[in-house]
Structure formats: C-alpha cells, structure tokens
Amino acid sequence: MSNNKNLSFESKCVHAGIGEYEFGPVVPPIYQTSTFKFENVEQGGKLFKGEASGYIYTRIGNPTIEAMENAVAELEGGYKALGCASGMAAIHTTFVTLLKNGDHAIVSKSVYGPTATLAKDVLSKFGIEVSFAETSDLEEVRSMMKSNTKVIYVETPGNPTLSTTDLKAVSEIAHQNGAKLVVDNTFMSPALQRPLEFGADVVVHSMTKFLNGHADVVAGIIVTKDEQSYKEHRKMLNQIGGTIDPFNSFLVHRGLKTLSIRMKKHSENAMKIAEYLENHPKVKWVRYPGLKSFPFYELAQKQQNGAGGMISFELKGGLSAGIKMMNSVKLAQLAVSLGGVETLIQHPATMTHASMGKEARQSAGITDGLVRLSVGIENVDELIADLEQSMS
Numbered sequence: 456m457s458n459n460k461n462l463s464f465e466s467k468c469v470h471a472g473i474g475e476y477e478f479g480p481v482v483p484p485i486y487q488t489s490t491f492k493f494e495n496v497e498q499g500g501k502l503f504k505g506e507a508s509g510y511i512y513t514r515i516g517n518p519t520i521e522a523m524e525n526a527v528a529e530l531e532g533g534y535k536a537l538g539c540a541s542g543m544a545a546i547h548t549t550f551v552t553l554l555k556n557g558d559h560a561i562v563s564k565s566v567y568g569p570t571a572t573l574a575k576d577v578l579s580k581f582g583i584e585v586s587f588a589e590t591s592d593l594e595e596v597r598s599m600m601k602s603n604t605k606v607i608y609v610e611t612p613g614n615p616t617l618s619t620t621d622l623k624a625v626s627e628i629a630h631q632n633g634a635k636l637v638v639d640n641t642f643m644s645p646a647l648q649r650p651l652e653f654g655a656d657v658v659v660h661s662m663t664k665f666l667n668g669h670a671d672v673v674a675g676i677i678v679t680k681d682e683q684s685y686k687e688h689r690k691m692l693n694q695i696g697g698t699i700d701p702f703n704s705f706l707v708h709r710g711l712k713t714l715s716i717r718m719k720k721h722s723e724n725a726m727k728i729a730e731y732l733e734n735h736p737k738v739k740w741v742r743y744p745g746l747k748s749f750p751f752y753e754l755a756q757k758q759q760n761g762a763g764g765m766i767s768f769e770l771k772g773g774l775s776a777g778i779k780m781m782n783s784v785k786l787a788q789l790a791v792s793l794g795g796v797e798t799l800i801q802h803p804a805t806m807t808h809a810s811m812g813k814e815a816r817q818s819a820g821i822t823d824g825l826v827r828l829s830v831g832i833e834n835v836d837e838l839i840a841d842l843e844q845s846m847s
C-alpha cells in the first residue's frame with residue numbers, strides 16, 4: 456500500500472489496499488472462512504503472542520477485511536482502520552474505547568439520530584456524561600469543556616441540517632484540554648474531506664453510505680491515526696465483537712474503486728438540484744454547502760473538496776406539502792439511508808430522527824417540514840423533472 460503514496464486520490468481509489476494473492480487475482484479473494492489452520496502448536500502459540508504474522512480467527516483478522524481496511528485508511532490518510540458490522544458499531548466501539556465511567560463527552564447537536572440516542576441513553580447507563588453542543592459555534596463548544604471532557608464528537612456537515620463545524624478550530628479546543636476529536640465523515644467521504652488532516656484523532660464512517668455507495672451493504676469503519684490508537688480500538692472491537700464479515704468487506708472494497716467519480720457526480724447533480732430548488736416558488740428554504748446562501752459556505756469551501764450529495768429543504772406548504780411531494784416522486788425513492796447511486800428522499804422528523812424526540816430535534820434545527828434528499832448519479836434533468844412533477 457505504501458507504494459501508492461505519490462498517486463492522486465483518483466488512482467488510490469482504484470489501487471488502495473490491494474495486495475498479492477495466490478494465482479495473481481487483481482482483486483482480493485473473498486476468504487469466507489471463520490478460522491485459519493495453524494501449521495503446528497508452536498506456530499499457533501506464536502500467532503497468539505503476536506510473534507508471527509498470519510491469521511487466527513476472522514473476528515480478530517481476515518485478509519479480505521484487512522485489504523478493505525487498508526484501502527480506507529490510505530484514502531483517509533490514517534494509520535490503519537477497523538471494519539465494523541455497521542456505522543453504529545463503529546461509533547459505539549470508538550465511544551467505549553475513548554471514554555470511561557466519570558468522563559464527559561461533547562457531541563454535535565446535529566448528528567445521525569441513533570448516534571444522539573446512543574450518547575444520551577446508552578453511555579449514561581455507564582456513568583458517562585454527555586452534553587450536546589452546536590459545534591459550528593466554537594464559543595459554545597469552549598464553554599462546555601470541563602476538566603473531565605475526554606471526547607468531542609463532531610459530524611460535519613451534520614445530519615440532516617448540514618450545519619458545518621470548523622475541524623481545525625475544534626481540534627485545537629479538544630487538544631488544549633487533553634480531549635480527543637472524533638469525526639463522523641459519512642456525509643463527505645475522504646474524497647471530499649479528510650478530517651485527520653485538520654487534527655482529528657479518529658474518523659468513523661457508516662460505510663453503508665458513500666464508501667460502499669451501492670445500497671447493498673450495512674457496514675462501518677474506524678480510522679485511527681497512529682499505532683497506539685489502532686491497538687486500543689482493535690482490542691475493544693475484538694471484545695465487543697461488532698466486526699465486519701469478509702463478503703461485505705469485499706463489496707465495500709469494490710465500491711471504493713469508483714468513490715472519486717461517484718462523489719464528483721453526486722456533487723455536480725446536487726448543485727444543479729439545489730439551484731433548481733432555490734429558485735422554485737414553492738420552496739421556503741434550501742440548505743446545500745455549494746450554494747452561496749449556505750450559512751457555512753466559506754468554511755465548506757475551505758475544508759471540503761466539494762459540496763457532496765446531501766440537500767435539505769422545506770416547502771412553503773410545510774409538512775403537509777412535503778408529505779405530498781414525498782408520496783409523489785417516481786424516479787427518486789422514498790427510503791432512509793443515503794450515499795448510494797440512486798436518489799433517495801426522506802422525512803427526518805418521522806423517520807431517521809424520530810428517536811431523538813421533538814425537543815432535541817427543534818434544538819438542532821430539524822423542523823417538522825424538513826425534507827432530506829440524497830442525490831444519486833442519475834441524469835440530473837430527469838431528476839429535476841421528477842421533483843417538478845412531484846411538487847405540482
């Protein structure tokens with residue numbers, strides 16, 4: 456993997472993580488096995504002591520999984536990565552690796568619904584205190600820091616409001632106080648944003664979304680920046696057990712090859728759709744990082760290599776108009792999830808962010824009428840025609 460160092464991101468997408476395998480296949484074989492034979496008792500013992508390299512058991516390590524992990528780590532500019540059974544498994548593993556009883560964490564208000572619920576209802580069971588901050592407001596983050604704050608957890612752009620946090624500034628706040636910055640980079644993917652370059656300590660992803668990109672896998676990943684962090688997370692993941700399997704790793708690795716071109720097309724289509732919506736008489740407001748009217752436009756230009764595929768907007772007719780629209784789309788599909796090649800539309804208040812509760816939603820700016828669009832790679836004129844018919 457190190458011989459890819461000087462390659463462009465586009466070329467890395469195609470070649471990252473691919474090693475040498477028996478018979479010379481150009482992609483890693485699927486080692487669909489739970490366990491690996493030892494040559495003898497002595498070699499097995501050495502493997503367990505870490506004195507020999509090789510594989511023991513797929514929860515601990517597997518060549519197909521490692522190939523995909525190496526690819527994502529390389530694309531994010533990290534040390535090594537750990538594939539997980541889902542994005543939530545990755546987020547859970549990171550929280551419990553970095554936090555213990557008596558610690559405090561600050562979490563972005565605008566996060567994926569189940570992440571908020573995990574932080575609020577699960578971590579609190581184990582004596583971990585959580586505060587939700589509008590992390591785009593650095594003063595608010597600073598004012599919430601305590602002597603026992605060990606983690607700042609940021610999603611940027613946040614789900615679904617696209618609220619954007621200055622990663623460099625927030626990493627400085629974390630590090631001045633001895634805390635770690637964890638960034639959920641699902642919405643951008645390393646094609647459009649690489650948080651480790653801005654000082655983040657750990658990057659997590661739902662690979663279910665843009666990294667795999669084809670809506671046929673549920674998976675997550677933790678990208679670490681150094682050996683110590685990798686070892687700590689790896690140990691925890693092994694005990695918790697939320698590991699990915701070889702077949703899903705294979706599919707994600709295949710998806711990565713087109714990540715660069717997919718993200719360009721998602722961004723290009725979404726820009727045209729955002730402009731179309733902004734000029735539509737029935738639309739109350741549109742939020743998209745590529746629009747000049749976006750409240751964090753300057754920061755997005757600085758920190759991201761593109762605006763991505765996610766748009767949120769509200770119709771003038773509010774919730775009832777939004778429901779009518781979502782029930783009338785034909786090419787776009789009414790479904791949760793995002794980041795696939797197909798365009799998806801959904802309603803956060805009753806779907807992805809229902810579990811947060813109304814109060815937390817309002818405080819995060821998730822209005823009842825907010826509609827979230829994950830723009831796919833279809834022909835953009837056909838997508839616009841579909842939105843047009845669904846609003847008339």
Ligand SMILES: *Cc1c(COP(=O)(O)O)cnc(C)c1O
Nearest residue numbers: 541542543567614641661663674
């Ligand atoms: C989907 C999503 C998650 C959770 O990932 P799963 O793979 O569904 O467990 C976490 N964060 C963000 C931003 C997401 O969109």
